[in-house]
Amino acid sequence: MTIRVAVLITTQPGKAEEQVAAFDLIKDAVRAEEGCIRYDLHRVENQADRFLLLEEWESAEALEKHDASTVMAEASVRHAAFRAGPVQVLELSASL
Numbered sequence: 001m002t003i004r005v006a007v008l009i010t011t012q013p014g015k016a017e018e019q020v021a022a023f024d025l026i027k028d029a030v031r032a033e034e035g036c037i038r039y040d041l042h043r044v045e046n047q048a049d050r051f052l053l054l055e056e057w058e059s060a061e062a063l064e065k066h067d068a069s070t071v072m073a074e075a076s077v078r079h080a081a082f083r084a085g086p087v088q089v090l091e092l093s094a095s096l
Helices: 014-030 060-066 068-079
Strands: 002-012 035-043 050-057 088-092
Touching: 002 068, 014 035, 014 050, 014 068, 035 088
Parallel strands: none
Antiparallel strands: 002 050, 002 088, 035 050
């Protein structure tokens, strides 16, 4: 079963470009992971420090493997320097 996730991200004021740079560091590696269908970062219109990360995975197992990966562990360390707090993760249903 395909898993779709939306991750709401808020950066500290003035640190949005650090989020973009951090995403650029990992996006190719994540997109190459087994089971990754989609991994795209979007800015939220009219909210300079807000982003939406859309992920789609072939299975829950693929997402779990991604979440436990070295790439994500290293990214989490970098994120602490510019994120305003924890992200909000929303698991999405299939399209209506």
